[in-house]
Amino acid sequence: MKNEMNSIENTEYNKVRKSRYCIVFAGLILLFIFFALLNIYMGTAEISLKDTVDVFFNPQNIDESKRSIILDIRIPRMLEAMILGGALAVSGFLLQTFFHNPIAGPYVLGILSGAKMLVAFTLIVFLKNFSYISSITLVIAAFIGSLAVIFFILIVSKRVNNMSSLLVAGIMVGYICSAVTDFLTTFAADEDIVNLHGWSQGSFSGSNMDNVWFIAILVGVVFVLVWLMSKQIGAIQLGEEYAQTIGVNVKKFKVILILLSSILSACVTAFAGPISFIGIAVPFLIKFLLKTIKPIIVLPAIFLGGGVFCMGCDLVSRVALAPSELNISTVTSIFGAPIVIVMLISRNARRR
Numbered sequence: 001m002k003n004e005m006n007s008i009e010n011t012e013y014n015k016v017r018k019s020r021y022c023i024v025f026a027g028l029i030l031l032f033i034f035f036a037l038l039n040i041y042m043g044t045a046e047i048s049l050k051d052t053v054d055v056f057f058n059p060q061n062i063d064e065s066k067r068s069i070i071l072d073i074r075i076p077r078m079l080e081a082m083i084l085g086g087a088l089a090v091s092g093f094l095l096q097t098f099f100h101n102p103i104a105g106p107y108v109l110g111i112l113s114g115a116k117m118l119v120a121f122t123l124i125v126f127l128k129n130f131s132y133i134s135s136i137t138l139v140i141a142a143f144i145g146s147l148a149v150i151f152f153i154l155i156v157s158k159r160v161n162n163m164s165s166l167l168v169a170g171i172m173v174g175y176i177c178s179a180v181t182d183f184l185t186t187f188a189a190d191e192d193i194v195n196l197h198g199w200s201q202g203s204f205s206g207s208n209m210d211n212v213w214f215i216a217i218l219v220g221v222v223f224v225l226v227w228l229m230s231k232q233i234g235a236i237q238l239g240e241e242y243a244q245t246i247g248v249n250v251k252k253f254k255v256i257l258i259l260l261s262s263i264l265s266a267c268v269t270a271f272a273g274p275i276s277f278i279g280i281a282v283p284f285l286i287k288f289l290l291k292t293i294k295p296i297i298v299l300p301a302i303f304l305g306g307g308v309f310c311m312g313c314d315l316v317s318r319v320a321l322a323p324s325e326l327n328i329s330t331v332t333s334i335f336g337a338p339i340v341i342v343m344l345i346s347r348n349a350r351r352r
Contacts, residue, residue, distance in 0.1 A: 017291070017292075020289075020290065020291060021290060021297060024286075024289045024290055024301060025300075025301060025304075028301060028304045028305055028308060029304070031308045031312075032082070032304060032307065032308050032311070035308060035311040035312050035315060036078055036082075036311065038315055039074060039077070039078040039081070039311055039314070039315050040052060040070060040074050040075060040078060042315065042318070042319050043069070043073075043074060043318060043319070043322075044318070044319075044322045044323045045066075045069050047066050047069065047070065051063075051066050052070065055067055055070045055071065072208070072209075073207075076207040076208050076209050076211070076212050077204045077205070077207040077314070078311060078314075079207075079212045079216075080204050080207040080211065080212055080215060080271065080272070081204050081272075081307070081310045081311045081314040082307035082308075082310065082311050083212070083215050083216055083219050083307065084204075084215065084219075084267065084268045084271060084272050084275075084310065085275075085278055085282075085306040085307045085308070085309055085310020085311065086219070086223075086302075086303035086304065086305075086306040086307040086310075087215075087219045087222075087223075087264040087265075087267055087268055087303075087306070088106065088264065088265065088268045088275055088278045088279050088306055088310070089278055089279060089282040089283060089286075089302045089303060089305060089306025089307075089309070090223060090226060090264055090299065090302055090303050090306065091106050091261045091262075091264035091265045091268070091279055092104075092105040092106060092278065092279025092280055092282070092283055093279075093283045093298070093299070093302050094226065094233075094257050094258075094260060094261040094264075095109065095111075095261050095279070096280075096283060097233055097236055097237060097257060098236075098254055098257050098258060098261070099157070099166070100237075102280070102283070102284055102343060102347070103167060103280060103340075103343075103344070104167075104280075105277075105279035105280040106146075106261070106265040106268075106279045107174075107274060107275070107276045107277065107279060107280075108167060108170055108171065108174075108279075108280065109149070109150075109153055109166075109167070109170035109173075109174075110149050110153070110170040110171065110172075110173035110174030110175075110176075110177060111146050111149045111150060111153075111170075111262070111265055112146075112174075112265055112268070112269050112274035112275070112276075113149070113173065113174035113175075113177035113178050113181075113274060114145040114146055114148055114149030114173065114174075114177050115141075115142035115143070115145040115146045115149075115265060115266050115269035115270070115274070116142075116145070116177065116178070116181055116269055116273065116274050117145055117177040117178075117180050117181045117184070118141045118142060118144055118145030118148075119138055119141050119142045119145065119269055119270055120181045120184050120185065121141070121184055122137065122138065122141040123138075124184055124185070135210075135211060135214045135270070135271075136214075138270035138271070139218070139263075139266055139267055139270045140266075141270070142265075142266035142267070142269040142270040143262055143263060143266035145177075145266070145269075146262040146265050146266050146269070147258075147259075147262050149170075149173055149177070150258055150262060152173060153166065153169065153170055153173070154258075156169045201273060201327035201328075201329055201330075202272055202273040202274055202275045202276075202327050202328040202329035202332075203272060203273060203317075203325075203327060203328055204272050204314055204328060205325065207271075211271055215267060215271060218263070218267055219264065219267055222260055222263050222264055223299075223303060225260060226260055226299060227295075227296070227299050227300070229253075229256075229295075230294075230295035230296035230299065231295075231296075232248050232253055233257075233295040234293075234294060234295050234296070235248050236248070236250070236253065236254070236257075237293055237295075265279075272328065273328075273329075274329060275310070275328055275329050275332055276329045276332050276333050276336065277332050277333055277335075277336025277337060277339075277340060278306055278309060278310060278332055278336060280336070280339075280340050280343075281309070281335075281336040281339040281340055281343075282302060282305045282306045282309050283298075283302050284339065284340070284343045285305060285339060286298060286301045286302045286305045289301075309332075309335075309336075310328075310332070312335075313328060313331040313332045313335060314328055314331075316331045317330070317331045
């Protein structure tokens with residue numbers, strides 16, 4: 001009788017859990033469609049809803065300039081915000097798994113600042129000596145900058161006994177890298193300083209489909225690799241000793257986690273500059289909504305949630321003070337910082 005009752009309770013629990021998963025994913029998909037449509041429709045240039053629809057179904061009935069604004073500017077920007085927002089959220093999740101702390105993120109630990117510093121240096125050198133710089137060059141520069149900061153953080157982590165000191169060290173590294181970046185801009189040509197300053201604050205302006213395809217392939221490959229490692233990531237979450245008992249080479253696997261996280265954050269920095277709080281706020285929100293930390297379920301939701309969050313913030317950055325445009329990090333900080341504060345309060349409450 002007792003076994004039958006337990007079986008019924010487990011069945012009911014599984015039904016509730018699956019229903020929650022379906023509701024969360026359905027909500028994220030609906031939000032994605034909603035923000036995608038708004039990003040295509042809204043902007044500084046006034047384009048009617050009819051013209052927006054005609055771009056896709058009756059292109060011969062729309063003015064070429066309006067068609068170009070939607071297809072060449074708004075859609076690439078929307079797609080780039082979606083993909084890079086998802087990449088940054090997944091990167092934050094991997095770092096939180098590595099350090100076993102929900103506060104760890106590419107922005108807080110100074111990883112994005114390190115990537116920004118080396119990308120700025122690369123841009124200045126190439127813009128001064130060449131007329132063209134490839135996307136892969138920027139990603140490689142950002143990747144090296146990210147790895148340099150991570151290497152420093154790992155050294156510090158072996159010498160301090162608590163996460164608070166590690167976070168302070170990461171923040172200090174971020175300040176140092178930002179100061180070096182500002183120093184480097186003094187060597188840039190006058191016409192390049194404005195673009196470098198805007199990029200250093202985070203922006204999706206200047207997106208194009210060539211970059212979108214490159215980003216989609218790179219991020220897509222990395223995300224698939226991460227998702228295929230869900231079982232090992234889940235084992236790491238339960239403790240390194242447990243992971244070793246099921247055959248996970250913890251040292252080797254954690255190196256892979258760092259490399260994949262660095263590639264994702266490097267891609268974001270190379271194309272949009274540093275973007276704050278998405279890597280911390282989105283994983284927390286998704287895990288809270290799903291009531292689970294299972295990577296095989298959480299990872300797709302985190303990627304989709306990061307994309308939706310970034311698309312919404314980019315829309316606000318474009319239209320809030322139109323025709324002026326806010327930096328994307330300004331908006332993500334406004335919406336992301338309160339989420340992180342709530343996370344810290346709830347975490348301390350659970351400890352008590």
